Each structure stands twice: as C-alpha cells, then as structure tokens.
Amino acid sequence: MKVEKPLFWDIETSNMYKAVTCVYQDDNLVHEEVTDFGFRTIEFNATDGFFLNGKKYKLKVYAIIMIWVHWAPDLIKDLPNVS
Secondary structure, eight states: OOOSSOOBOOSSOOOOEEEEEEEEETTEEEEEEEEEEOBOOEEEETTTEEEETTEEEOOOHHHHHHHHHHHOHHHHTTSOOOO
C-alpha cells in the first residue's frame, strides 16, 4: 500500500486513516479487522529539543514532575523507582 502525500496528524489536527485487513477462506470472509493509524515525524535532540512534523514544541513534563515530587510526596512514594 502506498499513500501519496499523506496528511500528518499532530496536537491540533487528527488526520487519521483506516486500514481494513480481511481474511478469506475459500472466497468467504472469515475475519475483518479495522486499524486506525496516522502519519507523523518525530525528532528529538539535546540541542534543539522536540519537533513534531517539523514544528518545535516545548515539553513541560519535567516541571510538572518536579512540582509533584515537591508538593505531593505521599502520592508518589509507592511509585516504582525508575533509573
């Protein structure tokens, strides 16, 4: 399957596609599966940061985690230690 000039999905636009997979046995349809999917490009580097479809986005997750660690230690004490 080839998609000519696919529309990319991002945080503002959900350009999604559907793939339909069919399984036939003796010309009879025995199973059908519909899968939603989208196209995008992702880039992350230490110098320039995070890019989605060539557009730079600022990630704010680190600040949120630090606020939780400082203000809600009882809520996160049971989380697994991930290194």
